[in-house]
Amino acid sequence: MSQDLPVTRTTLPPFDEYVERLRGIWERGHITNHGPLVLELEARLREKLGVRHLFFVSNGTLALQIALRALELNGEIITTPFSYVATTSSLVWERCTPVFADIERDSLTISPERVAQAITPRTTAVLATHVYGNPCRVDALAALCRERGLKLVYDAAHAFGVSVDGRPIAGFGDISTFSFHATKLFHTVEGGAVATNDDALAHRISYLRNFGHNGQEAFFGLGINGKNCELHAAMGLCLLPRIDALIAERRALHAEYDRRLLANTQLLRKPGPTPGAALNFAYYPVLFRDEVSLLRARTQLNAAGISPRRYFFPPLSQLPYVSRGDSAVAEEISPRVLCLPLFSGLSVDDIARVSDTLLLSLGAA
Ligand SMILES: Cc1ncc(COP(=O)(O)O)c(C=O)c1O
DSSP states (O other), X not given: OOOOBOSOOOOOOOHHHHHHHHHHHHHHTOOSSSOHHHHHHHHHHHHHHTOSEEEEESOHHHHHHHHHHHTTOOSEEEEOSSSOHHHHHHHHHTTOEEEEOOBOTTTOSBOHHHHHHHOOTTEEEEEEEOGGGOOOOHHHHHHHHHHHTOEEEEEOTTOTTOEETTEEGGGSSSEEEEEOOTTSSSOOXXXXXXXXXXXXXXXXXXXXXXXXXXXXXXXXXXXXXXXXXXXXXXXXXXXXXXXXXXXXXXXXXXXXXXXXXXXXTTXXXXXXXXXXXXXXXXXXXXXXXXXXXXXXXXXXXXXXXXOOBOTTOSOGGGSTTSOOOSOHHHHHHGGGEEEEOOOTTOOHHHHHHHHHHHHHHTTOO
């Protein structure tokens, strides 16, 4: 009997290695509040992600909320209809109004031209997502935001370790945010980060995530509890040295899926990467010709014990608390996208099983 295959499986370090990290925490008795492991992880992440300031926070959603607060954003924020719900919900939670600008058909990232068309006198910023780790057209967005006096925030939750023409992803925009959730390529079980190269913004972020504290008895201003803790940092420190190997493994798994699936280009297509990007191969999304074939494939995959995920579905323009805006391409593509199982330890045989079942459902095996 073959094993069930989920869309993803959390990467865990060797148990003893994690326990060794825990032993140190027990010995020191310093569990949270900017302990040595949190500080070490932040320093290593700054180096790995090539960014001047990085703050380890409780999750990727709070990272977005802190970014919006740090930039004191309000009014209309132009954003993508094709991302995880947290990209839009964090805007609404912070009492900003999301205005959708549609995505590009290849990379599935927000179109800078559509952003330009969506700008009004109430627009204060752009919040864009590097979808599946495919970078947005960062230079076009930077030029547009500079010219129109808008702030630029990137949701880089999928883009750990990605770069564009050798420039690390974390350095683009005023602020980039990351999710280190257990489903992500690099994770700390729960966690996230706010990254910036701007010193003044970094100061604001540092106190925003720590109740606004300026020492024990004074306050810089309003803040929230966005800290993370030693136990989560320990997981990150165990995984970080493995990240290049994990990316290399996923690159090979991608190539195997490509080899088995993409000859059938009439029925199935993979979203294209942005030119110049060095990717992290975190997800394997495929685009079906129509939703009916996607649903048929999913039924047959599920029957074979394989659980792909519709990600992202529905498009964010269909959330019950937003206006639809400019989202026709996202609404047309979202019902046709399925992410196939991809995680460390997935075998070539597993990929054969997923691919054969999928192609059979399309009548193409
Ligand atoms: C694109 C995107 N943004 C934001 C988030 C939110 O991150 P978290 O789950 O760490 O709050 C996620 C992941 O869950 C995501 O995929």
